[in-house]
Amino acid sequence: MQNYSVHLPGNIQFGENIVQSLPMLIPAGTRVLLVTGKHLSKWASSLLPGAVPAPPVRGELPIEDAQKVLDCAREAKADAVAAIGGGSVLDAGKTVAALLPLEGTVKEYFYGKRTIPGKGAWFAACPTTAGTGAEMTSNAVLCDPETGIKQSLRHPAMTPDLVLVDPVLTYGAPADVTASSGFDALVQAVEATISRKANTFTRSITMIAAMQIFEHLAGAVRDDHADRNFVAEGSMMTGMAFAQSGLGAVHGIAHPLGSICHVPHGIACAVLFPEVMKRNMPHAAILESLFGPEPLTRYMELLRQCGLPVNFRQYGLREEHFSFIEKNCRSGSMKCNPVEFSDDTVSEILRSLM
Ligand SMILES: [Zn+2]
Missing domain, CATH: 1.20.1090.10 (Dehydroquinate synthase-like - alpha domain)
Structure with a gap:
């Protein structure tokens, strides 16, 4: 018999239209940063009308895109993050939620000059593509286009607090x-x-x-x-x-x-x-x-x-x-x-x- 431990998001919900329950599940009194893919931003803002919209991020998440989202979150004094999108959107949300209460730039954490000590801001992940699994994991994959290096920021506490897997979000992709x-x-x-x-x-x-x-x-x-x-x-x-x-x-x-x-x-x-x-x-x-x-x-x-x-x-x-x-x-x-x-x-x- 093998020993093992299991880290999973605190609340995982699956089903058609389950994403509609996101507004009810956000902790009361928090200011939410909303990270989405470009084509979803309008729809997502109507789902969470009070949320602060983050700047868009590209695929194969470049560190400078994650930095822009982090700057936006710090400026807006957000203390919770909701991400609705594909792998790089979820990874951007995960990165920013982890670094939100901390000092320093994304690049410093990426290159190990600073380390993530523990739990960051509350974080919800809603995937719109079926595949990366980023909504379940405790790491975020980032890329430095200058050096071609692609690696993860990771900490067990980066596992999302809430995951809503709504297959309807993948329809028509x-x-x-x-x-x-x-x-x-x-x-x-x-x-x-x-x-x-x-x-x-x-x-x-x-x-x-x-x-x-x-x-x-x-x-x-x-x-x-x-x-x-x-x-x-x-x-x-x-x-x-x-x-x-x-x-x-x-x-x-x-x-x-x-x-x-x-x-x-x-x-x-x-x-x-x-x-x-x-x-x-x-x-x-x-x-x-x-x-x-x-x-x-x-x-x-x-x-x-x-x-x-x-x-x-x-x-x-x-x-x-x-x-x-x-x-x-x-x-x-x-x-x-x-x-x-x-x-x-x-x-x-x-x-x-x-
Ligand atoms: Zn893979």
Whole structure:
């Protein structure tokens, strides 16, 4: 028997239209900063009319965007944060909630010149894409465009206080966004299942999540609402589990690959997955019980059906990028992979996807 501890958001609610209850769940007497994606800002402001709107943030959250949101929150004397959006919006909200009561810039925390001591401001996360799992985790991924470094701010107390997963927010999302975030969730579910840090509790969640996402992702990409509900739920469950179990080599390699070749995270994970899993045997044998017989053939079919690329040709991946990727892939995710990968194995994987 393995020892483990579980950190989860204090209040998790799932269901169609559940986001409408957000105004009732915000602590009384707080001044709320509202972080949203651009297209949602009007609708979100009508949901929370008293909230202070934050400036918009870009994808692959740059530290300067998070800084602008933090400046806005400090100026408005906000003491609670609600984020409604995709992964980078949630990560911006999470970062700002953590740093709001503290001194210093986002960059100082990003580069470890200052450390987060504990609980920041009250924080609610409402995801609008099904995939990143950012609503469940205690870290925020930021990127320094000047150096290409992408890493996390983390503290157990950064776990959101309230999570509202409303699949209705994903209805009508573009097919490419649905596909790449859905594949991210699927890859996360499988990596979490075979992670060195997985345990009975996390596996009981991630195996069902992987099956559910695999079965319903093609329908979700076609904007079938029932399928979207299943993918949103699977993605939420995955987030709950991988926050405890960690991920694996797909995520280890996807981060430096994404920052040097500008491959969106979900696509990087989706494309890397089969080549990494071939090298994760016998642990990856579990794929048969998740996807059915010939699991990687079925996976490739789903990838094509969802309109995602099968290699990195269009992103201009070249041999000269390999050393940066090898040097920067040894993250926490990489350490959770059930098989240890040498630099040669990493280049072999990359070469097969050029
Ligand atoms: Zn991911």
